[in-house]
Amino acid sequence: MKVGLFVPCYINQFYPKVAIDTLELLEKLGLEVGYPLNQTCCGQPMANSGYEHLTGSTNELFTQNFAGYDYIVSPSGSCTLHIKDHLHSDRYPAESKNIRSRIYELTEFLTDIIKVDNIKASFPHRVGLHQSCHGQRGLKLAQMTELTAPAFSKPEQLLKMVEGIELVPLTRADECCGFGGTFCVAEEAVSVKMGKDRVADHIKNNAEYITAADMSCLMHMEGILKRQKSPVKVVHIAEILNAAMV
Amino acid sequence: MSLTKDHAALAQVFNNDEERVDWHDETLWFVRAKRDRASHGIPDWELLRETASRIKHNVLSNMHNYLVQFEENALANGIKVHWAADAAEHNAIVLSILKEKGIERMVKSKSMLTEECHLNDFLQDNGVEVIDSDLGERIVQLAKEPPSHIVLPCIHKKKEEIGDIFHEHLGTAAGESDPQILTETARQHLREIFLTRRAALTGVNFAIAETGEFVVCTNEGNADMGAHLADVHIASMGFEKLIPQRKHLSVFLRLLTRSATGQPITTYSSHFKKPRPGQQMHIIIVDNGRSIQLSREDFRNSLKCIRCGACMNTCPVYRRSGGHSYHTAVAGPIGSILAPNLDMEKYADLPFASTLCGSCTNVCPVKIDIHDQLYKWRQVIVKNGYSTKTKTAMMKGMTLALSSPAIFNLSGKAGRLALKFIPFAVNNGLNPWYKQRDMPTPPEGSFTDWYKKNRKGGKP
Amino acid sequence: MSREKILNAIRQNQPEYQPLPEEVNFYFEDVDLIEKFKQVLEFIGGRLHAVSNYTEAKAYLESIMPPAGRWITAVPEFQDHATLIEPGDPHLLENVDVAIIKAHFGVAENGAVWVTEELMGARALPFITQHLVILLNKNNIVPLMQQAYRLIGNVEYGYAAFIAGPSKTADIEQSLVIGAHGPRSLTIILTD
Numbered sequence: 001m002k003v004g005l006f007v008p009c010y011i012n013q014f015y016p017k018v019a020i021d022t023l024e025l026l027e028k029l030g031l032e033v034g035y036p037l038n039q040t041c042c043g044q045p046m047a048n049s050g051y052e053h054l055t056g057s058t059n060e061l062f063t064q065n066f067a068g069y070d071y072i073v074s075p076s077g078s079c080t081l082h083i084k085d086h087l088h089s090d091r092y093p094a095e096s097k098n099i100r101s102r103i104y105e106l107t108e109f110l111t112d113i114i115k116v117d118n119i120k121a122s123f124p125h126r127v128g129l130h131q132s133c134h135g136q137r138g139l140k141l142a143q144m145t146e147l148t149a150p151a152f153s154k155p156e157q158l159l160k161m162v163e164g165i166e167l168v169p170l171t172r173a174d175e176c177c178g179f180g181g182t183f184c185v186a187e188e189a190v191s192v193k194m195g196k197d198r199v200a201d202h203i204k205n206n207a208e209y210i211t212a213a214d215m216s217c218l219m220h221m222e223g224i225l226k227r228q229k230s231p232v233k234v235v236h237i238a239e240i241l242n243a244a245m246v
Numbered sequence: 247m248s249l250t251k252d253h254a255a256l257a258q259v260f261n262n263d264e265e266r267v268d269w270h271d272e273t274l275w276f277v278r279a280k281r282d283r284a285s286h287g288i289p290d291w292e293l294l295r296e297t298a299s300r301i302k303h304n305v306l307s308n309m310h311n312y313l314v315q316f317e318e319n320a321l322a323n324g325i326k327v328h329w330a331a332d333a334a335e336h337n338a339i340v341l342s343i344l345k346e347k348g349i350e351r352m353v354k355s356k357s358m359l360t361e362e363c364h365l366n367d368f369l370q371d372n373g374v375e376v377i378d379s380d381l382g383e384r385i386v387q388l389a390k391e392p393p394s395h396i397v398l399p400c401i402h403k404k405k406e407e408i409g410d411i412f413h414e415h416l417g418t419a420a421g422e423s424d425p426q427i428l429t430e431t432a433r434q435h436l437r438e439i440f441l442t443r444r445a446a447l448t449g450v451n452f453a454i455a456e457t458g459e460f461v462v463c464t465n466e467g468n469a470d471m472g473a474h475l476a477d478v479h480i481a482s483m484g485f486e487k488l489i490p491q492r493k494h495l496s497v498f499l500r501l502l503t504r505s506a507t508g509q510p511i512t513t514y515s516s517h518f519k520k521p522r523p524g525q526q527m528h529i530i531i532v533d534n535g536r537s538i539q540l541s542r543e544d545f546r547n548s549l550k551c552i553r554c555g556a557c558m559n560t561c562p563v564y565r566r567s568g569g570h571s572y573h574t575a576v577a578g579p580i581g582s583i584l585a586p587n588l589d590m591e592k593y594a595d596l597p598f599a600s601t602l603c604g605s606c607t608n609v610c611p612v613k614i615d616i617h618d619q620l621y622k623w624r625q626v627i628v629k630n631g632y633s634t635k636t637k638t639a640m641m642k643g644m645t646l647a648l649s650s651p652a653i654f655n656l657s658g659k660a661g662r663l664a665l666k667f668i669p670f671a672v673n674n675g676l677n678p679w680y681k682q683r684d685m686p687t688p689p690e691g692s693f694t695d696w697y698k699k700n701r702k703g704g705k706p
Numbered sequence: 707m708s709r710e711k712i713l714n715a716i717r718q719n720q721p722e723y724q725p726l727p728e729e730v731n732f733y734f735e736d737v738d739l740i741e742k743f744k745q746v747l748e749f750i751g752g753r754l755h756a757v758s759n760y761t762e763a764k765a766y767l768e769s770i771m772p773p774a775g776r777w778i779t780a781v782p783e784f785q786d787h788a789t790l791i792e793p794g795d796p797h798l799l800e801n802v803d804v805a806i807i808k809a810h811f812g813v814a815e816n817g818a819v820w821v822t823e824e825l826m827g828a829r830a831l832p833f834i835t836q837h838l839v840i841l842l843n844k845n846n847i848v849p850l851m852q853q854a855y856r857l858i859g860n861v862e863y864g865y866a867a868f869i870a871g872p873s874k875t876a877d878i879e880q881s882l883v884i885g886a887h888g889p890r891s892l893t894i895i896l897t898d
Contacts, residue, residue, distance in 0.1 A: 398880075
């Protein structure tokens, strides 16, 4: 099984540790992981702003980079969903179609494809799990509070395998943090208010860390936490799952 | 772009008072929580939604025949049927019905369609007084404001503000803000209106092709008080309100109020089939852009909407920006996919007033793919040229950087300059990101840099 | 003419025909329907009182309703306690205090009762009265709206309504107030 690691642009540039932990975690599980060096971005920042017609070149690039892999794995629900829903290539239509069905967000790859049943990691902290919307409602990584349906949560399933972790319940289990791509600057006031409210929910419930399967939400909440000089930190789920045993 | 303030600007004003935003958010979240309790109490809720959705798909696909059938049956029931291509024609029809009877004062129950058509202003300009009888609508009417929510018209107002309005207009004691006392005052005030108005206009929740009847749902009883005491009952409906058969009400009436307020059903679900002896009953079937929306493959499903307002109550943006920030009759997520059909330029901002979180789609009782349509409207709006030049230039710059690994990685090396093309990542005071949020701490190098050093570079 | 214009546009723009879904039987819990109906009715602000005969019903109503005042009924058995309604101008019902009517059946899932025009006496009566009393036979309670509309079928009426509880509003800050424009109370008398 050849796994291609797709690292979203802002993780590559701002949060390399998240990508390193993702890579190491996959390698620890015995997978052969490749990282195409020519990768850049899924094209979502343009598409969600109404410029999907400009994403032709990023689509072609993505298809060329990842065409050869059995699976493509990414530590981002949002970017994964974008590829799943919107990747198309005029030059390699079959390959892009194949990628759409072969791309997985990290946690669903671990629970559904690898079917991991134990993880050697330790994270002795109180952690609030933020359900990023595109992962949750788009990729169905977890049940949604709006629906009348049985509960499940792939990220939670994995976190529960981590030694010492205490997951804190939230008052609003799956409300959006307000990042929303360019929404975070175009609608600055509402975006920040949403982020402040989300952060407050975790703090109120005594979380030391906020985790998520999407770094973009965490970057937004981290920006607010830091401005508030809060001791609460954000941590990507890959960082927890790859945290060394103590 | 139009000169009126857009959603972001209006939302920013709303957010100047954070305590009020919290109050607004909590009040609507409370309604969402009630909706959850009600829907989770129905084990086959999702099947009910799916059924409703499929009935509505059938309606959209057979709209022409159902309308003809409805008209035929309504006429046979003794109802007068009118057709209005647009808002102006709708308003003119209402006025002509009233003029024919020499009526200059009308009472009206909730009808978002008449808000869409700006009927009240039109009638007042033509010498007809209109009084809204739904409590929330009466309050915003006295305050000279439009409703901010389709089900809860004055949800943006605090009881103290309503007390002030009642003190000024209805003579309650200064400072009185007890909802019980204010409601009783409105009851007395409007009872006199119901008893003296010869014409009543109501909206329509459902119209049934098979029987030619229509159903109006209220909790207050105001539609019935108006209609049963008036010589003339006018019912205004967008043509999408049709359902095929009476028995289909058993699906929609189970969904509507549970989705709207968490009640099992409205207090009154009134089935109007024939005028009472001596009464005139009119139905105005309105298009006003709906047939155009029906032609838009990506957006026609928005016409399935039954106006429950659940998408507004769940929307984290609506709750924190208020209904008026949408500057259109129907606010919130559903309004944002309906409005651009009517005026793409004026409402170009609305599909962007969302994080695309998708909660709206999940609560929708008729399964409209609201957040996907928001995404699609963004594409249509940009393609039609209703975006700003600055934004287009920025997007093109970003595309350039992200299309070339060489530029992307080079910029990365030079202090990750590529990030200047990522709009949320410019570290200066002018950047809206930085106004209330810190930037991430720049790492030593990018992941690609690390990978080249620590793994045998390139593809395995 | 706008009619043709609208209909032509619709015919041109409507999507390919999609059939109606097949009718399914929706789920309902196997519980005591009277108990469920009562529970929901009380939740929505109504009250229920079971009697074994009309004499008991009258005594109960006298104990809870304002004694003086205008009582109107569309139920002939109650005409010694209330004035039997006669056809006429609905405005004359303006000062009715108590109205007593019958319902065809009740619905357990939402506490609603189904009343057609001929049971109301006048369309305005169940709305204009200060207090509404509805007689319901305890054997006529169905679980869901699905069974309700099966009972209604294609029956003919000029006007009919599901009535669920007293009139209410929560338009002011979501505070529930009973007694908006219609009745201030709803009493369901459950009969044998």
